[in-house]
Amino acid sequence: MTVEPAEPGLLQKLQASAREQVTGSPGDVVFKLLALGFTLIILLLAGLLLYTVWTGASESIGEFGFFSFIVTQEWNPVFREFGALHVIVGTLASSAIAVVLAVPVALGIALFITELAPPAIRGIVAFTIDILAAIPSIVYGLWGLHVLLPFLDQHINPLLINYLGWLPFFDRPAFGFSLLTASIILAIMIVPIISAIAREVIGSVPTAQKEGMLALGATRWEVMWKVILPYARAGIVGAIILGLARAIGETMAVTMVIGNAHYISANILAPSATMASIIANEFREATYSLYLSALIHVGLVLMFISLIVNILARVLVWSVASDPGGDRR
Amino acid sequence: MALSAADFNYRRRKLISAVMLGAAATSAIGMIAVLFLILGYVFIQGGQAIDFAFFTELPRPVGQEGGGMANAIVGSLIVLAIAGVLAIPVGFFAGIYLSEYASTTFAGAVRFVIETMAGVPSIVIGIFAFVLIVRPMGTYSAIAGGFALAMIMIPIFARAAEEALKTVPFSLREAAMALGVPSWRIVLRVVVPTAGPGIITAAMLALARAGGETAPLIFTALGNRFWQEGLTSPIATLPVQIWEYASGPYADLHRQAWAGSLVLVAMTVGIIGLVRLLYRGTSFRQF
Numbered sequence: 001m002t003v004e005p006a007e008p009g010l011l012q013k014l015q016a017s018a019r020e021q022v023t024g025s026p027g028d029v030v031f032k033l034l035a036l037g038f039t040l041i042i043l044l045l046a047g048l049l050l051y052t053v054w055t056g057a058s059e060s061i062g063e064f065g066f067f068s069f070i071v072t073q074e075w076n077p078v079f080r081e082f083g084a085l086h087v088i089v090g091t092l093a094s095s096a097i098a099v100v101l102a103v104p105v106a107l108g109i110a111l112f113i114t115e116l117a118p119p120a121i122r123g124i125v126a127f128t129i130d131i132l133a134a135i136p137s138i139v140y141g142l143w144g145l146h147v148l149l150p151f152l153d154q155h156i157n158p159l160l161i162n163y164l165g166w167l168p169f170f171d172r173p174a175f176g177f178s179l180l181t182a183s184i185i186l187a188i189m190i191v192p193i194i195s196a197i198a199r200e201v202i203g204s205v206p207t208a209q210k211e212g213m214l215a216l217g218a219t220r221w222e223v224m225w226k227v228i229l230p231y232a233r234a235g236i237v238g239a240i241i242l243g244l245a246r247a248i249g250e251t252m253a254v255t256m257v258i259g260n261a262h263y264i265s266a267n268i269l270a271p272s273a274t275m276a277s278i279i280a281n282e283f284r285e286a287t288y289s290l291y292l293s294a295l296i297h298v299g300l301v302l303m304f305i306s307l308i309v310n311i312l313a314r315v316l317v318w319s320v321a322s323d324p325g326g327d328r329r
Numbered sequence: 330m331a332l333s334a335a336d337f338n339y340r341r342r343k344l345i346s347a348v349m350l351g352a353a354a355t356s357a358i359g360m361i362a363v364l365f366l367i368l369g370y371v372f373i374q375g376g377q378a379i380d381f382a383f384f385t386e387l388p389r390p391v392g393q394e395g396g397g398m399a400n401a402i403v404g405s406l407i408v409l410a411i412a413g414v415l416a417i418p419v420g421f422f423a424g425i426y427l428s429e430y431a432s433t434t435f436a437g438a439v440r441f442v443i444e445t446m447a448g449v450p451s452i453v454i455g456i457f458a459f460v461l462i463v464r465p466m467g468t469y470s471a472i473a474g475g476f477a478l479a480m481i482m483i484p485i486f487a488r489a490a491e492e493a494l495k496t497v498p499f500s501l502r503e504a505a506m507a508l509g510v511p512s513w514r515i516v517l518r519v520v521v522p523t524a525g526p527g528i529i530t531a532a533m534l535a536l537a538r539a540g541g542e543t544a545p546l547i548f549t550a551l552g553n554r555f556w557q558e559g560l561t562s563p564i565a566t567l568p569v570q571i572w573e574y575a576s577g578p579y580a581d582l583h584r585q586a587w588a589g590s591l592v593l594v595a596m597t598v599g600i601i602g603l604v605r606l607l608y609r610g611t612s613f614r615q616f
Binding site: 106116 | 349370442445448586
């Protein structure tokens with residue numbers, strides 16, 4: 001005997017309504033499309049970013065060629081001659097020096113926080129270092145220009161010239177405005193970035209590995225140097241490259257202390273310029289469209305370089321994240 | 330008594346270890362000292378220069394002492410408000426889509442694009458806003474500046490909103506499903522309110538980040554020594570004003586730049602520091 005529903009077709013109706021509620025409610029479709037729409041806006045903006053900067057640079061690309069612009073060292077707005085080689089070199093040199101200065105300090109901090117500091121002060125040290133990353137770059141620029149630059153000019157540069165003057169890197173004319181000043185500011189800015197990621201990666205090194213090494217009679221430094229750093233190698237390299245990416249794109253602090261001089265010099269105590277710094281410095285003064293387009297062309301090259309560096313870093317950090325040994329991110 | 334070779338080697342290793350551990354501790358202490366040196370200058374120099382007029386008056390003509398940055402403070406807030414209005418809905422709904430609906434592959438691809446966008450130098454974002462908005466409009470404007478800052482905010486906020494939504498336990502969603510609630514209402518009435526504090530915090534952090542940006546504003550908002558005349562004309566902002574004052578030769582303007590930095594640091598580092606303090610050990614490390 002079967003149970004007759006009170007009203008014929010009621011069961012079907014209920015089922016249909018339930019199915020609609022679960023899958024096909026109009027609100028659901030609309031809401032999902034809305035969310036998808038906004039997600040697509042982001043993708044659209046990303047595409048538009050590439051396209052727009054490219055079109056902005058098109059006049060310069062047409063005039064000088066995308067690649068020959070990169071390998072030419074000419075910057076003469078009066079004669080309508082532009083080439084970006086010197087600022088590309090300036091960007092890479094200042095970022096590379098910054099990374100060289102920052103990496104030992106950042107790794108030291110990461111090791112101190114994860115391995116050495118008593119638990120009571122661990123959090124406070126990490127917090128304090130992280131605050132450095134929150135300071136706006138204009139404040140770094142102001143401090144660099146009015147505090148660090150005079151200090152270096154009066155106290156450090158004479159020493160460098162006296163004792164290391166036989167190297168081509170430390171020579172007169174030495175102004176406070178220099179590649180070195182920019183690199184030092186950049187180094188301070190990227191230390192918190194590198195050390196924050198390095199801290200996480202180092203935290204993922206299994207305790208058993210460290211204990212095993214200690215049991216073999218290793219000193220604490222040997223544990224760090226021979227176990228922790230090699231184990232966390234890929235992630236640390238990723239962290240360093242992310243720091244490099246940040247240094248390459250940094251604008252304000254560099255613009256204010258580097259002097260924005262259009263030439264390549266081995267002397268790091270001399271003024272120089274980076275891609276970002278000449279854009280910030282000259283964009284508003286670009287009086288004709290080819291000049292403006294050349295600056296945008298520099299921006300295009302800067303974007304490509306930082307995209308490549310960023311993607312490289314992400315891939316490295318991901319390769320650590322997907323490693324079964326580490327449970328990161 | 331002479332040391333054996335093994336003893337000597339052991340001492341040497343211990344010495345190296347002590348030196349290197351000391352160096353690690355020194356880097357931490359040194360970097361903290363640098364932080365205090367920077368913040369100390371901002372607080373002392375800025376504190377000496379700041380006064381009531383700084384918040385209420387316009388800049389005086391060059392050479393005349395006194396005056397303030399009232400227009401730049403208000404301008405920064407206006408530009409940030411525009412950025413927030415543009416970026417927060419986009420980031421919010423994109424975060425919802427990524428956390429609630431997207432397939433793993435699509436979400437991964439979008440996340441990749443977002444993180445790549447976050448890596449674009451802010452000066453290039455300025456160029457983007459210039460070519461897209463300033464050039465067709467024929468004028469620098471608050472809108473262009475707001476759009477540029479929105480481009481800085483969107484990747485930060487979208488990812489943070491997604492992370493905040495993902496912390497909502499799946500059992501809550503299941504409980505609502507079992508009650509027959511349609512999934513869009515589950516998202517809006519259960520998931521979003523639960524993740525609410527996290528989402529609001531993420532928005533504040535993204536605003537604080539954007540508020541400290543200078544490079545995207547130089548040739549979008551441009552700057553203005555007077556009050557803005559609506560949203561479609563050049564507008565003063567705090568970071569750009571600090572830059573102009575700091576780079577010039579006038580001592581009085583340098584003092585004002587320090588005062589401006591103090592306000593900027595209080596607004597940005599203050600918010601970020603507070604949030605980090607409250608959410609210690611949670612997922613806001615990307616800031």
